[in-house]
Amino acid sequence: MADRLTLPDTLKTTTLFQxxxxxxxxxxxxxxxxxxFETYGTLNADKSNAVLIxxxxxxxxxxxxxxxxxxxxxxxxxxxxxxxxxxxDRLFVICSNxxxxxxxxxxxxxxxxATGIAFGLDFPVITIRDMVRVQMGxxxxxxxxxxxxxxxxxxxxxxxxxxxxxxPDRLHxxxxxxxxxxxxxxxxAFHEVGRQAIMADPNWQGGGYYxxxxxxxKGLSVARxxxxxxxxxxxxxxxxxxxxxxxxxxxxxxxxxxxxxxxYLRHQGSRFVERFDANSYLYITRAMDYLDVADEHxxxxxxxxxxxxxxxxxxxxxxxxxxxxxxxxxxxxxxxxAAGVPVSFxxxxxxxxxxAFLLDVPGMDSMLKGFMTAAAKARGLRL
Amino acid sequence: MADRLTLPDTLKTTTLFQxxxxxxxxxxxxxxxxxxFETYGTLNADKSNAVLIxxxxxxxxxxxxxxxxxxxxxxxxxxxxxxxxxxxDRLFVICSNxxxxxxxxxxxxxxxxATGIAFGLDFPVITIRDMVRVQMGxxxxxxxxxxxxxxxxxxxxxxxxxxxxxxPDRLHxxxxxxxxxxxxxxxxAFHEVGRQAIMADPNWQGGGYYxxxxxxxKGLSVARxxxxxxxxxxxxxxxxxxxxxxxxxxxxxxxxxxxxxxxYLRHQGSRFVERFDANSYLYITRAMDYLDVADEHxxxxxxxxxxxxxxxxxxxxxxxxxxxxxxxxxxxxxxxxAAGVPVSFxxxxxxxxxxAFLLDVPGMDSMLKGFMTAAAKARGLRL
Numbered sequence: 180m181a182d183r184l185t186l187p188d189t190l191k192t193t194t195l196f197q198x199x200x201x202x203x204x205x206x207x208x209x210x211x212x213x214x215x216f217e218t219y220g221t222l223n224a225d226k227s228n229a230v231l232i233x234x235x236x237x238x239x240x241x242x243x244x245x246x247x248x249x250x251x252x253x254x255x256x257x258x259x260x261x262x263x264x265x266x267x268d269r270l271f272v273i274c275s276n277x278x279x280x281x282x283x284x285x286x287x288x289x290x291x292x293a294t295g296i297a298f299g300l301d302f303p304v305i306t307i308r309d310m311v312r313v314q315m316g317x318x319x320x321x322x323x324x325x326x327x328x329x330x331x332x333x334x335x336x337x338x339x340x341x342x343x344x345x346x347p348d349r350l351h352x353x354x355x356x357x358x359x360x361x362x363x364x365x366x367x368a369f370h371e372v373g374r375q376a377i378m379a380d381p382n383w384q385g386g387g388y389y390x391x392x393x394x395x396x397k398g399l400s401v402a403r404x405x406x407x408x409x410x411x412x413x414x415x416x417x418x419x420x421x422x423x424x425x426x427x428x429x430x431x432x433x434x435x436x437x438x439x440x441x442x443y444l445r446h447q448g449s450r451f452v453e454r455f456d457a458n459s460y461l462y463i464t465r466a467m468d469y470l471d472v473a474d475e476h477x478x479x480x481x482x483x484x485x486x487x488x489x490x491x492x493x494x495x496x497x498x499x500x501x502x503x504x505x506x507x508x509x510x511x512x513x514x515x516x517a518a519g520v521p522v523s524f525x526x527x528x529x530x531x532x533x534x535a536f537l538l539d540v541p542g543m544d545s546m547l548k549g550f551m552t553a554a555a556k557a558r559g560l561r562l
Numbered sequence: 563m564a565d566r567l568t569l570p571d572t573l574k575t576t577t578l579f580q581x582x583x584x585x586x587x588x589x590x591x592x593x594x595x596x597x598x599f600e601t602y603g604t605l606n607a608d609k610s611n612a613v614l615i616x617x618x619x620x621x622x623x624x625x626x627x628x629x630x631x632x633x634x635x636x637x638x639x640x641x642x643x644x645x646x647x648x649x650x651d652r653l654f655v656i657c658s659n660x661x662x663x664x665x666x667x668x669x670x671x672x673x674x675x676a677t678g679i680a681f682g683l684d685f686p687v688i689t690i691r692d693m694v695r696v697q698m699g700x701x702x703x704x705x706x707x708x709x710x711x712x713x714x715x716x717x718x719x720x721x722x723x724x725x726x727x728x729x730p731d732r733l734h735x736x737x738x739x740x741x742x743x744x745x746x747x748x749x750x751a752f753h754e755v756g757r758q759a760i761m762a763d764p765n766w767q768g769g770g771y772y773x774x775x776x777x778x779x780k781g782l783s784v785a786r787x788x789x790x791x792x793x794x795x796x797x798x799x800x801x802x803x804x805x806x807x808x809x810x811x812x813x814x815x816x817x818x819x820x821x822x823x824x825x826y827l828r829h830q831g832s833r834f835v836e837r838f839d840a841n842s843y844l845y846i847t848r849a850m851d852y853l854d855v856a857d858e859h860x861x862x863x864x865x866x867x868x869x870x871x872x873x874x875x876x877x878x879x880x881x882x883x884x885x886x887x888x889x890x891x892x893x894x895x896x897x898x899x900a901a902g903v904p905v906s907f908x909x910x911x912x913x914x915x916x917x918a919f920l921l922d923v924p925g926m927d928s929m930l931k932g933f934m935t936a937a938a939k940a941r942g943l944r945l
Contacts, residue, residue, distance in 0.1 A: 205815035304815035364799035364823040365791065371824045372787045374817065375831070376759055379780035397762035404755045405788055408748065416747035422854060430852055432588035432687035434757065434844060438851065440747040441754045448758070461817060468821065469813055471805060 184394075184456050187247040190215050190283040195316040202312075207303035211292075214317050215283025216275035219243050219259060220267030222321070227560060229323045230265060231314060232274040233331030233338035236463055237403075237455060239282040242274040243267070248454045257539060264548050269562055270327065277338075278313045279305045279463050281456035288389060288456045300386035305462060307334070307470045311341040318349065325351055327560060328551065332356035332536035333503065334463070340472050340483070340511065343520075347487035352554035354493045354547065356536040357500050359507035360480055360514070361471040366502070369409055370464040373402030377457045386458050399457040400448030407447045412499035412532030416440060473514075480514035487515075491557065492522040493550040495543055497535040523550055567777075567839050570630040573598050573666040578699040585695075590686035594675075597700050598666025599623050599658035602642060603650030605704070610943060612706045613648060614697060615657040616714030616721035619846055620786075620838060622665040625657040626650070631837045640922060647931050652945050653710065658700050660693045660721075662846050664839035667696070671772060671839045683769035688845060690717070690853045694724040701732065708732055710943060711934065715739035715919035716886065717846070723855050723866070723894065726903075730870035735937035737876045737930065739919040740883050742890035743863055743897070744854040749885070752792055753847040756785030760840045769841050782840040783831030790830045795882035795915030799823060856897075863897035870898075874940065875905040876933040878926060880918040906933055 192215045195201075200210035217240045222229060232242050232255065243259035245252055259265045259272055276284035279302070287302040294301070318326060329350055331339045336358025343353055359366070377383055380398030388394050408416075420440040424430060436442035473480035492515055496508035505526045515522040527542040529535040536543065555562040575598045578584075583593035600623045605612060615625050615638065626642035628635055642648045642655055659667035662685070670685035677684070701709065712733055714722045719741025726736055742749070760766055763781030771777050791799075803823040807813060819825035856863035875898055879891035888909045898905040910925040912918040919926065938945040 207815075300817070304817075361805065363796065364803040364805065364821070365796045367805070367821050368787075368791045368799060368823050368827055371819075371821075371827055372784060372791065375787060375828070376762075376784045378817075379759075379784055380762065381764060401755060401759045401762055401784065404751075404758060408751045408755065411748075413746065413748045416751060420747040422744065422747065422750070422857075432590075434683070434687075434761075434848065436754075438747070438750050438754075440751050444751055444754055445758070465817065474805075 184281055184288065184454070186283055189247065191217060192283050193317065193320055195313065195320060201309070201316070203303055203309045204306040205303050209285065209303065212278065212285045212313055212316070213283065213289065214275050214285075214313060216240050216273060216317060217242065217244055219272040220270055222271040222323070226323050227325070227327060227558065228269060229271045229273060229318075229321070229326050231318065231326050231329045232259070232272060233314070233329060233335035234274060234277065235331070235333040235335050236406075236467065237451065238335070239280065240274045240276045241282075243272065246454065249450070254537060258544075258547075264544060265330075265551065266562060273317070273321070275314060275317055277310045277463065279310070279459055279466065281459040284313070286456070287386065287458035287462055297389035299389060299458060302458070302462065305466050307337045307466050308341045308345060308475070310466065311338050311345055314338070314342075315346050315349070325349055327558065328352045328354060328554060330354040331358075333358055333533065334467055337467065337470050343487045343490060343492070344472055344476065344483040347484075347490055350487070350490045351558055352491040352493070352550070354495075354550065355508075355511065356495045356543070357497055357503050357508070357533055358511070359503040360473060360511050362468045367468045369405060370468055372405050374461050374464060376401040376405070377461060380457075383457060386461075388457075394452075395457045396452040399452045399455065399460060402460060403451040404444045404448045407444060409502045410532060410534045412501065412530055414499060414530045415532050418530065419443075480510065481517035484515050484518035484520050488519045490520060491550075491554045492520055493546070494522060494524045495536070495546060496526045497529045497531070497533070497540070498526055499530045500533040500535065502533040567664055567671065567837070569666055572630065574600060575666050576700065576703055578696070578703060584692070584699070586686055586692045587689040588686050592668065592686065595661065595668045595696055595699070596666065596672065597658050597668075597696060599656060599700060600625065600627055602626050602655040603653055605654040605706070609706050610708070610710060610941065611652060612654045612656060612701075612704070612709050614701065614709050614712045615642070615655060616697070616712060616718035617657060617660065618714070618716035618718050619789075619850065620834065621718070622663065623657045623659045624665075626655065629837065632833070637920060641927075641930070647927060648713075648934065649945060656700070656704070658697060660846065661696045662688045662693070662842055662849065664842040669839070670769065670841035670845055680772035682772060682841060685841070685845060688849050690720045690849050691724045691728060691858070693849065694721050694728055697721070697725075698729050698732070708734055710941065711735045711737060711937060713737040714741075716741055716916065717850055720850065720853050726870045726873060726875070727855055727859065727866040730867075730873055733870070733873045734941055735874040735876070735933070737933065738891075738894065739878050739926070740880055740886050740891070740916055741894070742886040743856060743894050745851045746890075750851045752788060753851055755788050757844050757847060759784040759788070760844060763840075766840060769844075771840070777835075778840045779835040782835045782838065782843060785843060786834040787827045787831045790827060792885045793915060793917045795884065795913055797882060797913045798915050801913065802826075863893065864900035867898050867901035867903050871902045873903060874933075874937045875903055876929070877905060877907045878919070878929060879909045880912045880914070880916070880923070881909055882913045883916040883918065885916040
């Protein structure tokens, strides 16, 4: 158990679905469900200033505070905080670890109450909508009737779409960044390679590695490396690394990391496994692959958003994102328009690829700021 | 040794570099070098009808005859044969397994004469130019002064570029398909993920798996799956598989191959490991990553082709190829033009992605046919 992910004792959690179990899309149920979450700022008296942030595949609840394992700043620390774009002096920001995750919310590494040992592959396969059901439970638990906004990029954006489809009455506004309403064959293919890399690691042991032995860190690292390439653009890789060698001299004619891009990828892989669970990676990628919001609503995406006509929406894509390109984001915008949902859309120019939504991209900031301010004003909320 | 690649006894080989060792770009030497090759048709009296085909990363010498392990037709059987586009009733076609390969040419799985056991990682790291040096040795051995053509796609095209740069006097014409004169950071990144997948497999044993134990088949399979995605276009994947499920019913909510694209990728991985050696995959991808034809000639690609002004060249790219896109092929064409080399170029429309050069793409066939006929006529050769 030496390399098993150890969570700090200080995680903020709540326990939900104790008397009524959580009904999952698969038909399975879960009870209870622990939810680990962080909040920033103060909920106002009429509970009208709450903003829910939905994190991406490898994100977590530490959106604006240091990560307890890595010590790094929150993944959207730049955007969220006192006086920042999402101003926690005025807004109450909530971010919870997704169902299936590994930072304190119930997932495959949690203890299965039926057996007293970790779920492993006995954990039920979940969907993005299941993740949102748990978030809804948390929002209820906090006594919030209507979120001022739900905001997310990438898989976070997928959760935003499921909020719009499933709980539109609980939303005043919604922001989806760099996302898609369903995974393409290529998206699924890249995820499947990652899953196969994990399952090929003998330490994986059919998902039962928690009890004893080492974790499948090498497989998880390869999975991360593969995915990481899809998060960057070819231009960004060329600008950042090109064919630069690690040493300034000639190549070594060996298999050590000779090129800077190799060293960078290996680093991404080895840092990732310090804070992530391999089975969670399997479950969360599976949830993303299963997503097909249109299919869940009879095959027409607009029908998913029919009850959301009162929700102010904002969608942004990034010009060099080839994972969830502008075309996929535009399909969402078209469906929202067809459903009569007010939506602002822009393709933000950036050569950072998919990861742009996490980075300092001025065009995104100004659009997000304008949208947030107008949405607050429409509700009589001062930002 | 149960799953070690076993080559048939009937392989056609020759032994070169016996008295004079092969000097490699790394500074190392190899002696002797065994070359496994196939020929089709008959060399004419003045030895003017020889065409050398250079194979791609996972190709081999069985370009127009059944593969001895898989039993499948040659990888360019459609193009090469009696009465076919490259007509072996008139041309003498040679195709040799590359240096570092695993189908009979000296590579990491060959016996190291210094130790009497397989090289493994004691095999020197090689370059594309080293592969071409060995091909040159074979051409000399066959007594051919000037090849009517050297033809290759992908890594085969890289070899064509090195022929133009290193042995232009031995060429009458050259055809490079779907290729690049250097690997980009993204190209290197995808290869590095594949190498890491192999090295993460405990069966790899630092490359020393030949002596005993199992081969790193799982790692090699993951490497193949990753690379395979880059050989196809997103459109081709969508057209072929979309989000189609294996069964016609609902998803299984499990980790078996639920989507057809998953099953397809797993199949690609498992078929590949039956006929390929993991260490060869490491060495050949490394050679591709090291390729930078301009860098080898002072930094200006045109300078690489300065001595090739008499060689008739043809370059083709494929519109949906994102591995070696049209821009990379055009860079080659610009350099050839700048060096005064006559070159025909076309971007062939196809949604098959990089693999288009291996498939039945009419635009490619007609251009190749026209070029081959004109080049033969210019030399007084009747096709």
